[in-house]
Amino acid sequence: MKRNYWPLFFVAIFGFTFYMIVWTIYSAIKVPVHEDDAFFKKYQDVDDHYNEIINSNKIFLSKYNFKIILNDKEYGLDTNDIFLSQRVIEKRQTHRDILKVGENSIKVSIKDKTGDSVDNMKIKFRVTKATNNNSIIDLPENSFIFNNEVYNSKVTVPSIGNWNIIATFEKDDSKGYLFIKTNAN
Template sequence: MKRNYWPLFFIGIFGFVFSMIVWTVKSAVSVPVIEDKSFMKKYQEVDENYNDMMTSNDVFLAKYDFEIDINDKKLDLTTSDIKFSQRVIEKYSEHKNILKIGQNTLKVIVIDKITKEKKDITIELEVSKTISANSDLILQNEQFHNNDKVFTSLFEIKDETNWIITGSFKVDENTGYIYIKTNAI
């Protein structure tokens, strides 16, 4: 009598596929999940309100002159880096090498375009690594020194890696959002 090996072949394929499913699930569960908190909000909220946030930036910039100074590099209220990958930023960004290992200074000034007076700001910023959330720095008004409505903060960066600076600035009822990808050298 001739033996039929086809059932063993199918059992072998089934066993291999089942073991690959188990391995995939086990590998996926062991990888940490880092929730995106762009603009200090959950990604679902950003996704739902992105157009309103960008319109809010336009309104904010129409009413106020905004300047953020990070380690003596002056920047605007920008979200342009949100569409770039980190590799593109490393090669072509004007925001490259803004941060440095050790102490960093951040200064924020908002001036009303009509009255030319400096305004009080409610600041919510996060300086975060692109690969993990264990070194996130939350910078709010409590971490800023207010000297005649020039808000200055010192913060420390310990790792030479890629960083994201994101958050919002609220003046009166107007909110401006920022999103900068950079690296520390």
């Protein structure tokens, strides 16, 4: 009598498939998960309320004249980099080489529409690696010192690489958001 080996072939395929499913789950569990918290919110909140963030920036800019100076380079209140990949930043000249390894100077000038400086602004400022959450540098709110109509602070970047600059500026009911992708060299 001739033996039929087809059922063993199907059992082997089923066993291999089951093994690959278990291996995939096991491998996925071992990989660390880093939740993005751009704008100091979960990315789901940013997705759900993105239009509110942009409108908040428009309202903020209708009340205040804003500029941020990072290592003697001046920028406005900008969130457009959130749409760009890090490779685009490497090719563009707009936000390249803003940061340097070591100490970096931050100056924020916020004036109302009459030209008077605004003090008591609540500033949250973060510099973080673009690839992981292991290199988050949060500046304490009291690290920005209001002097000569400008908020001054410093941040130390520990390594070369791609970095994100995230900040919020809040006064009364107005809130401005900043998101810049850059690199440090």
